[in-house]
Amino acid sequence: MPSVEQVQARGLGLLGLVSAIRPAFEDNQEVLPEPLWHYLSDDIDQEGWYPLEEYIEFVRALAGTMDKDKAKGDIYRALGVIAARRDVGGSHGETPENQRPEALGTYRDALSGVTGLATFVRRALRLRERYYSRGYYRVTRVPPLGLCITLNDFPLTRELCAISTGYLIELFRNQVPGTWVERTGCRAVGDPECTWSVRFDQKADLRGLELFE
Numbered sequence: 001m002p003s004v005e006q007v008q009a010r011g012l013g014l015l016g017l018v019s020a021i022r023p024a025f026e027d028n029q030e031v032l033p034e035p036l037w038h039y040l041s042d043d044i045d046q047e048g049w050y051p052l053e054e055y056i057e058f059v060r061a062l063a064g065t066m067d068k069d070k071a072k073g074d075i076y077r078a079l080g081v082i083a084a085r086r087d088v089g090g091s092h093g094e095t096p097e098n099q100r101p102e103a104l105g106t107y108r109d110a111l112s113g114v115t116g117l118a119t120f121v122r123r124a125l126r127l128r129e130r131y132y133s134r135g136y137y138r139v140t141r142v143p144p145l146g147l148c149i150t151l152n153d154f155p156l157t158r159e160l161c162a163i164s165t166g167y168l169i170e171l172f173r174n175q176v177p178g179t180w181v182e183r184t185g186c187r188a189v190g191d192p193e194c195t196w197s198v199r200f201d202q203k204a205d206l207r208g209l210e211l212f213e
Contacts, residue, residue, distance in 0.1 A: 025037075076163050150193050
């Protein structure tokens with residue numbers, strides 16, 4: 001298992017964090033650790049790579065400025081939902097205008113025209129993997145209606161595990177109506193693996209899922 005220092009985060013995610021925290025930072029610079037201030041004036045390459053440890057600090061700082069009640073109890077999961085809406089849905093949702101990044105719908109085409117549930121699952125997970133220089137998902141069939149998704153080769157990061165939960169929930173429930181997604185394990189809290197359970201609606205076309213058996 002790699003350490004946080006061995007992994008980098010893609011600039012696309014960092015751009016979203018910078019845009020979201022900028023209004024709060026302009027009111028009070030103390031919301032962000034001083035070593036990260038330069039990101040507010042840097043030109044960030046959305047396809048470039050940046051230290052994961054600094055990315056996590058940004059995530060924590062942004063979470064500290066958000067209303068937990070509006071996030072329905074889990075701020076980090078809400079950040080994942082927002083990211084999926086931005087990247088794939090091409091929508092900023094309820095994000096205030098002054099917190100919106102310029103990048104919108106970056107990965108929209110990745111899921112357009114997908115035929116077959118197995119292909120969708122693979123592409124959806126690949127989108128999440130693109131955020132980091134390490135880490136991949138393994139999928140196992142859980143008959144009759146489910147899948148188990150396991151994250152491998154990624155450091156212990158409770159916040160990013162919750163963000164991934166929100167991201168996967170948003171992708172699955174919008175692309176495959178009636179799908180239920182739940183995080184069932186997180187190594188950061190002592191579980192043996194980071195896992196998610198996916199259960200499809202009985203009306204879903206499950207052909208192709210035998211590839212994950």
